[in-house]
Amino acid sequence: MTPEFIGVHGPKANPRLAERQGSVTFARRGRGAVEAAIRDHFAKGGPLAAAVRGSAGLGWMVLAQLCFAVMNVSTRLGAAHLPWPEIAAARFLIGALVAIGLGIVRGSSLRPTDRTGARWRSGYGTIAAIGSFFALGSSRIGVADAATLTATAPIFVALLSGPLLGEPVGPRLWVALVLTFAGIVALLQPAFAMAWPVVLVATLGALSYAMAMIWLRRIGPGESHEAVVLHFSLTGLVTMLLLSLPAWRWPDGHGMLYLLGAGLGGGGAQLAMTRAYALQRAAPVTALASLGIVFTYLLALPLFPEHPTGWQVAGSLLVILATAEISFRHDRHPARAARPGV
Numbered sequence: 001m002t003p004e005f006i007g008v009h010g011p012k013a014n015p016r017l018a019e020r021q022g023s024v025t026f027a028r029r030g031r032g033a034v035e036a037a038i039r040d041h042f043a044k045g046g047p048l049a050a051a052v053r054g055s056a057g058l059g060w061m062v063l064a065q066l067c068f069a070v071m072n073v074s075t076r077l078g079a080a081h082l083p084w085p086e087i088a089a090a091r092f093l094i095g096a097l098v099a100i101g102l103g104i105v106r107g108s109s110l111r112p113t114d115r116t117g118a119r120w121r122s123g124y125g126t127i128a129a130i131g132s133f134f135a136l137g138s139s140r141i142g143v144a145d146a147a148t149l150t151a152t153a154p155i156f157v158a159l160l161s162g163p164l165l166g167e168p169v170g171p172r173l174w175v176a177l178v179l180t181f182a183g184i185v186a187l188l189q190p191a192f193a194m195a196w197p198v199v200l201v202a203t204l205g206a207l208s209y210a211m212a213m214i215w216l217r218r219i220g221p222g223e224s225h226e227a228v229v230l231h232f233s234l235t236g237l238v239t240m241l242l243l244s245l246p247a248w249r250w251p252d253g254h255g256m257l258y259l260l261g262a263g264l265g266g267g268g269a270q271l272a273m274t275r276a277y278a279l280q281r282a283a284p285v286t287a288l289a290s291l292g293i294v295f296t297y298l299l300a301l302p303l304f305p306e307h308p309t310g311w312q313v314a315g316s317l318l319v320i321l322a323t324a325e326i327s328f329r330h331d332r333h334p335a336r337a338a339r340p341g342v
Helices: 015-044 047-078 084-107 117-136 143-150 153-165 171-219 225-247 255-279 283-300 308-328
Strands: none
Touching: 015 171, 015 255, 015 308, 047 084, 047 117, 047 143, 047 283, 084 117, 084 255, 117 143, 117 171, 117 255, 143 283, 153 308, 171 225, 171 283, 171 308, 225 283, 283 308
C-alpha cells in the first residue's frame, strides 16, 4: 500500500532545495567544461599556453642566473683555500653528472655524431672556462667585475656570426660593441695597472666562448644536447685536473663547501638554462643573462670587503645594455639562434 492510503505522507518536494541542487549540478558541469577547455587549449598550444610557457621559461632563466651567481661567489671564496682549476674541475664534474642523468632520463644519445665539431666546441669552451675561472679566482678585480667580463660573450657571438656564419651585421651591432668596450674600460678605471692582465684573460675567455657558440651552431640542432654538454664537461674536467696538479690541495671542510657551491651552482644553472631555452624564445631569455651580474653584485656585497665604485657600476650597466641590444637584434632572425651551451 502507498503511504497516502494508510495516512502517512511522504516528504514533500522542496522547490528551493531542488533549485539549489540544480545549480550545484550546473556549476559542476560548467567547471568541468572549463577545465576541459583549458586542457584542450594547452594541448593545442593556444596563446594562453604560449604565454604560460614563456613566463615559465623566463623564470627558469632567472633561476639559472642566480645559480651562476652562487657559482661565481663560491669560486671567489674557494680561491682563498684551493687553486682555481680545482674549483673549475668540480664544476665540470657535476656538469658531466647532470648531462649523464638527463641523457638517461630522456633516452638521448651521449655520444656526439659530429666528433670534429664537438672537439672544436669543447676546446673553445674549455679555454673560455679557463679565462672565466681565472678571473673569478683572482683578487685583482672584483668578483662582479669578472662576471661582467664573462657576460660580454653574446656581443662577440654577434660580431663573429658575420664572417664565420654569413649572418648580416648591421650598424646597431657596432653600437653595442662600442658600449661593451666602453664598459670594459670603465671597469678598469679603479686599478688599471694591476687589473688589466686579468681583464685581458677574461675578455679572451669571452671571445673563446663566442667561438664555442659558433661551433655549436655549425653542429646543428640534430646533435643531442646531452652529448655536446657531456663531451664539453669531460674535456674541461680533464684539462682542469691537469692544470691543478702542480698546486693540488686536498680540500678541508670549508673548501669542500665551496667546491659543492661552485659545482652545484654551475650544474643547476646548466639545467635551468636548458629548460629556459626550451620554453621561451632565445631573445628575451638571453637578455635576462645580464641578471647574473646583478645577482653576483648582491651576493658579493655582504661577503667581500670591496664595494663597487661608480665607474664599475657604469661599466656593468653598459655591458648589460649592449647584451640586451644584441639579444633583441637576433630575435628578428629566430632561425639563426643558437642552442644554449654551458
